[in-house]
Amino acid sequence: MTNPLLSAWETPFGLPPFDKISDEDFAPALDEALAAHEIEIADIADNADAPSFENTILALEASGEGLEKVLAPFFALAGADSTPAREALQRQFSPKLAAHFSDIHANRDLFARIAMLWETRDELGLDADQARLLYLVHRSFLRAGAALTGDKAKRMKEIMGRLAELGTAFTQNLLADERSWTMQLSEADLAPLPGFLASGARAAGEERDLPGPVVTLSRSLIVPFLQFSPDRALRQKAFEAWTARGAGGGETDNRAIVAEILKLREERAALLGYGNFAEFKLETEMAGTPARVRDLLMQVWEPARAAALSDQAEMEAMLTADGEALPFQPWDWRYYAEKRRKALHDIDETALKPYLQLDRMIEAAFDCANRLFGLEFAEVSLPGYHPDCRHFEVTRNGEHVALFIGDYFARASKRSGAWCSAIRSQAKLPRAQAPIVVNVCNFTKPAKGEAALLSYDDARTLFHEFGHALHQMLSDVTYERVSGTSVSRDFVELPSQLYEHWLEVPEVLQSFATHVETGEAMPQEMLEKVLGAATFDMGFATVEYTASALVDLEFHDGAAPADPMQKQQEVLDALGMPRAIVMRHATPQFAHVFSGDGYSSGYYSYMWSEVMDADAFEAFEEAGGAFDPVMAKSLEENILSKGGSVEADALYTRFRGRMPGPEALLKGRGLAAE
Numbered sequence: 001m002t003n004p005l006l007s008a009w010e011t012p013f014g015l016p017p018f019d020k021i022s023d024e025d026f027a028p029a030l031d032e033a034l035a036a037h038e039i040e041i042a043d044i045a046d047n048a049d050a051p052s053f054e055n056t057i058l059a060l061e062a063s064g065e066g067l068e069k070v071l072a073p074f075f076a077l078a079g080a081d082s083t084p085a086r087e088a089l090q091r092q093f094s095p096k097l098a099a100h101f102s103d104i105h106a107n108r109d110l111f112a113r114i115a116m117l118w119e120t121r122d123e124l125g126l127d128a129d130q131a132r133l134l135y136l137v138h139r140s141f142l143r144a145g146a147a148l149t150g151d152k153a154k155r156m157k158e159i160m161g162r163l164a165e166l167g168t169a170f171t172q173n174l175l176a177d178e179r180s181w182t183m184q185l186s187e188a189d190l191a192p193l194p195g196f197l198a199s200g201a202r203a204a205g206e207e208r209d210l211p212g213p214v215v216t217l218s219r220s221l222i223v224p225f226l227q228f229s230p231d232r233a234l235r236q237k238a239f240e241a242w243t244a245r246g247a248g249g250g251e252t253d254n255r256a257i258v259a260e261i262l263k264l265r266e267e268r269a270a271l272l273g274y275g276n277f278a279e280f281k282l283e284t285e286m287a288g289t290p291a292r293v294r295d296l297l298m299q300v301w302e303p304a305r306a307a308a309l310s311d312q313a314e315m316e317a318m319l320t321a322d323g324e325a326l327p328f329q330p331w332d333w334r335y336y337a338e339k340r341r342k343a344l345h346d347i348d349e350t351a352l353k354p355y356l357q358l359d360r361m362i363e364a365a366f367d368c369a370n371r372l373f374g375l376e377f378a379e380v381s382l383p384g385y386h387p388d389c390r391h392f393e394v395t396r397n398g399e400h401v402a403l404f405i406g407d408y409f410a411r412a413s414k415r416s417g418a419w420c421s422a423i424r425s426q427a428k429l430p431r432a433q434a435p436i437v438v439n440v441c442n443f444t445k446p447a448k449g450e451a452a453l454l455s456y457d458d459a460r461t462l463f464h465e466f467g468h469a470l471h472q473m474l475s476d477v478t479y480e481r482v483s484g485t486s487v488s489r490d491f492v493e494l495p496s497q498l499y500e501h502w503l504e505v506p507e508v509l510q511s512f513a514t515h516v517e518t519g520e521a522m523p524q525e526m527l528e529k530v531l532g533a534a535t536f537d538m539g540f541a542t543v544e545y546t547a548s549a550l551v552d553l554e555f556h557d558g559a560a561p562a563d564p565m566q567k568q569q570e571v572l573d574a575l576g577m578p579r580a581i582v583m584r585h586a587t588p589q590f591a592h593v594f595s596g597d598g599y600s601s602g603y604y605s606y607m608w609s610e611v612m613d614a615d616a617f618e619a620f621e622e623a624g625g626a627f628d629p630v631m632a633k634s635l636e637e638n639i640l641s642k643g644g645s646v647e648a649d650a651l652y653t654r655f656r657g658r659m660p661g662p663e664a665l666l667k668g669r670g671l672a673a674e
């Protein structure tokens, strides 16, 4: 039998043939693809001809096609439809892959060719795209330790292999803790909860073959439970389980893993000649230095903390009025915030939800992309990696642009959170290829025959991930290395967070927020309240986020802490963290920072991007509205199509005419001084 991962795919749009791939195909295909890639690399390194852009840099860019064919479908499955078998494969693959790429970076003949091209770059007659690719390839080799020799090179290899193992273990521990905990609810517990939450709890119980409804640690269940359950003891129990993930003391405890990761990162930065890991990480970012990050975060921290404490004082009065005892606890915040929201803005999530149908919100995201960029979406039936996946062909003026996949519902086999990934990224050279982009969410799956309904937060997540998808789909660069979202970490959230603003454009909700039963548009009064509530509880949201970002930064800007939990406490104490708010992601659950090193000393970047998204949306408003065609064209030309082919600050300045400051952000969050 032929292994579908090793043969040519005669599939529509080149989608991996998920209906033909079985788990047993991955391990042999990976071995074969790794061996083939090794030969390709050796051919480049040992080429008898003098190094040229084509025979070295372009050849490198062209290599590894077989590997991508194995890894793209594998990682789609490992993240969104994991099984014990796939987890075992991932544990087996991650050190192999780390070793493979570290061998490439350690190839002295290969690096000598790249270094020679870099030194003679001004004489090579390169165009701007070629020069950028050479710069990025050379820099990535240097940062991977290609210039290290002897014991130092050997140690770097050990560190990278171990870090990969630790990152995988961290993720799997978290998933195991999320999966193993459920809290049984009685009919009496269920009675005061809104319908969507009660049916979500029933569906979760059924999915796990449990005798009755349960709360799980999936964000889409636990957060509304904390928001709506009037039972303080149940809220406490759920909250404590949720915040104890990765710190339970057993086999799935992540705390020792975190300490080891931080220690190894410190050693890695020192080997490469950096003062600490944050300096190393921020070198390639738009922010540039830890000091600039801290400066931005602290400008936001104080106004956010003040707003949160003043909100808390009001909620303490509500708690006391309910006959409950102070102090106000972290598991009280969401419940009383919801009550306060109802009192102040009279938005009843339960009344709002029937207006936010998943299908209509998908249509809304598509319609905005049509009005801004002329994209059209047609649903097509394809064998996806899971039956819940929906496939859409994206075209413009009749020409194929991309394949878009939406995988919206929560399930036990899916990692928590929401994300956008590319099964294939756009490129022109050495092969022209159109993107295949996936948005993965964790919305509560409705009972059979019912329409899926979203919270307003869910709808915002949908727009957010779709903004990332647009960055991939509208990418129009020469080389895959700089395609789509391959930009600096503190720039990558600009397109996604910017796109959230279109959900807040009144005419979008007017058209697409229609009642699931009556089909009527959202009443004007409710619409105004929804939009007016955008800044509600932003003190809390900003505090929980900024605390996480600062802890992440302090973990990496200086010596690695021997006891990360103690360090976390010190940072929070120094900030004056309100006792009723916890970090959005406490250290043992902080997957952004410890599942890999993607967001390590980089969690701040959501806020860095928000500075830009607030400022960028203002550009539309100044120009003539949310759908201003000139600004839309400029956004596509200067940002969405450019990927990482040009430095982020240059792209932003071309779009806006200047760099942004935090004023628009503070205004947008309702935290600006009056």
Ligand SMILES: [Zn+2]
Residues within 6 Å of the ligand: 464, 468, 493, 496
């Ligand atoms: Zn994002």
